[in-house]
Amino acid sequence: MMKKMLLASILLLSASQALASDLKSVMKQMRLEFKHAASATSVEEMKEPIIELDKLVEQAKRGVYPVEKEAIYMEGFNKLSVAIEEVEQHLDAGDLQQAQQSLRSVDDLREEYHDKRNPSIWSKLFG
Numbered sequence: 001m002m003k004k005m006l007l008a009s010i011l012l013l014s015a016s017q018a019l020a021s022d023l024k025s026v027m028k029q030m031r032l033e034f035k036h037a038a039s040a041t042s043v044e045e046m047k048e049p050i051i052e053l054d055k056l057v058e059q060a061k062r063g064v065y066p067v068e069k070e071a072i073y074m075e076g077f078n079k080l081s082v083a084i085e086e087v088e089q090h091l092d093a094g095d096l097q098q099a100q101q102s103l104r105s106v107d108d109l110r111e112e113y114h115d116k117r118n119p120s121i122w123s124k125l126f127g
Contacts, residue, residue, distance in 0.1 A: 026059055026060050027060075030053060030060075033049040033050075033052045034049070034053060036048075037053065037103055043094055043095075046091055046096065046099055050087055051088075053084055053106075054084045054085075057084065058081075072116050073113075079109055079113075080106065083109055086102045087103050087106065
């Protein structure tokens with residue numbers, strides 16, 4: 001009985017670590033695509049990384065997350081989808097400057113939700 005419980009615990013731990021590393025990999029890819037989009041100098045050059053970024057957000061939405069943080073993750077991913085859609089609309093209209101401006105909101109969301117996901121000790125103590 002103890003061996004079965006130990007084995008089950010090890011399997012659960014392995015599964016949760018695999019999910020975390022998968023999300024970490026997706027986040028790294030998202031960061032790379034964001035950088036490519038931010039450094040684009042034309043509408044055409046910006047479109048591909050934005051399309052890839054959108055695909056990565058959709059992939060992240062399908063992940064399984066800890067119950068206590070799932071709502072925060074989904075809220076962030078949904079807001080990110082809306083922000084990316086706005087960038088895409090500007091690109092479709094051929095407006096690189098507005099697309100770049102909208103891309104800043106994507107970066108703002110990254111900062112906001114990374115802080116929500118991993119709050120500092122000070123924000124835990126003082127709100």
